[in-house]
Amino acid sequence: MAEDERILMAAENLKQGLELGPIFYVVSAEQADKFSRTLGCTNPLFTADAPPGSRLAPPTMRLQDYALLIAAHFKGGSGGVHAKHWTEFHEPVRVGQAVRTAGRITRTWHRRGKFYFELEYETCDAVSGQLLTRQAITAILLRGGEMR
Amino acid sequence: MNDGPAGEELISASYPLGHEAAKAYADSVESPPRYRRENIHSDAEAARRAGFAAPIAAGEHVYALVAQFLADRFGLAFLRGGRLAVTFIKPVPYGDRLTVHARPVRAGNAELEVWVENQRHERVVTGEARLSKER
Numbered sequence: 001m002a003e004d005e006r007i008l009m010a011a012e013n014l015k016q017g018l019e020l021g022p023i024f025y026v027v028s029a030e031q032a033d034k035f036s037r038t039l040g041c042t043n044p045l046f047t048a049d050a051p052p053g054s055r056l057a058p059p060t061m062r063l064q065d066y067a068l069l070i071a072a073h074f075k076g077g078s079g080g081v082h083a084k085h086w087t088e089f090h091e092p093v094r095v096g097q098a099v100r101t102a103g104r105i106t107r108t109w110h111r112r113g114k115f116y117f118e119l120e121y122e123t124c125d126a127v128s129g130q131l132l133t134r135q136a137i138t139a140i141l142l143r144g145g146e147m148r
Numbered sequence: 149m150n151d152g153p154a155g156e157e158l159i160s161a162s163y164p165l166g167h168e169a170a171k172a173y174a175d176s177v178e179s180p181p182r183y184r185r186e187n188i189h190s191d192a193e194a195a196r197r198a199g200f201a202a203p204i205a206a207g208e209h210v211y212a213l214v215a216q217f218l219a220d221r222f223g224l225a226f227l228r229g230g231r232l233a234v235t236f237i238k239p240v241p242y243g244d245r246l247t248v249h250a251r252p253v254r255a256g257n258a259e260l261e262v263w264v265e266n267q268r269h270e271r272v273v274t275g276e277a278r279l280s281k282e283r
Contacts, residue, residue, distance in 0.1 A: 025178075034176035038169065039212055040161075043220045059219050059227060060212040064177045071180030079187050081198065082207030086233035087215070089226060142188075145197035 009070065009077025011115045011141055014108055020069040020119070021102035024126055027057050029095045035061045055095040062093065065101040066119050066137050080139035081147060083116065087135035098126040106136065113148055115141045155255030160217045160248040162267075165205050167242050173209045205240040210273055214262055217248040222279055225258075229280025234262065238272040250277065 007013050029048070035058050036046050045056050063085075093099065103121025110116070120136040140147050163169075170189065188195045188204060195203045211234060218226045226232075240246065245267040253259040258281070264273040 031176060031178070034172070035212075038172040038176045039216045040163065041216055041220070043216075045219075045223065056227065058212070059215045060208065061177070063208050063211065064179055067180055068178065078194075081188065082236055084233070084235045085207065085211055087231065089228065089230045089232075092224070092227040142198055145194060147199050 004075060006073060006075040009074035009141075011108070011143065013074065014105055014115075014117050014141070016105055016108050018073075018105040019102070020073050020104060020121070022100050023065065023068050023072065023102075024098065024100050027062070027093055027095050027097045027099060029055070031061060032057050032095050053094075053096070057093040057095055057097075059089060059092075060087070062099075062101070062123060062133075063087075063135070065123065066103060066121055069101065069103045069119070069121060078142040078145040080117075080141050082137065083140055084138035085135065087133055089133055090131045093123065093132050099132065100124050100126040115143065115148075117141060155252050157249055157251040158217075158221060160213070162245045162247050163213055164245050165209065165240060165242065170205055170209065170242060173206065173212070177208070200239055202241050205242060205244075207236045210236070210240060210246065210264055213246060214248050214264060214273065214275070214277075218250065218260075218262070218277055221250070225279040226277070231278040232262070232275065233277075234273050234275030236273055238266075238270060240266065240272050244272075246272070 044050055046058050101121055101123045103119050105117055106120045107118040118136055118138045122134045123132045124130060186194050188198045189206050190203055192203060215232055247265050250260045250262045253261060258279040260277040262275050262277050263271045266272055
């Protein structure tokens, strides 16, 4: 069995400038179906009613790519609490599109006894490199399960 | 959905964020295996240790409601060249009913104030959005 070379998800290992990823995937119609249903979305832009090849993925369907980037690099830890999020929507993501997501830790800081980090990540078309979304999560790292 | 003229507040339909909706959301996103263990969204003890009275809804789920509301209302003017930025200011316990609100900073303006309220009219998320010139 291959050794797990990931490092512990801990404040001392979350370094500003640390590059994460890339990850690659194809935007799934099945996931778009589930995600749209969860939000009660009936907009034909995002549902199976869209003309073939034109269906868009709901705009935040792949927001959790940040978690996949983290999990590919880090192990353990007790997660975090979402404090802020921003997204630039450059080009709609399409169902069936092959995409590449990569990110980096852009900032870390302490405030009122809590450790914060910002992770900025970009999703691009895997073939053309066209930028689709750029976004960032700011989270409070839980240490031992606590916000400290 | 309240869909007033430019300058007036837009309000979404009420969204009940209970355990079923949370599970459906968790099942609809691709999460790393660790996320499927007990965490602040699914386990009372984990939530308590993190300082919450009970498990809370994922911030991403609430963010998704805001983004979808803006995408449905403004289409490509939001999806191509738009921007959304929020702060999660209050935890959302399961059972809360949420409404998304958006109001142009000035009538006809592409800059919007956005927020999410619970059924007690408390703001749980605040932020801003920007539309592109493609309208």
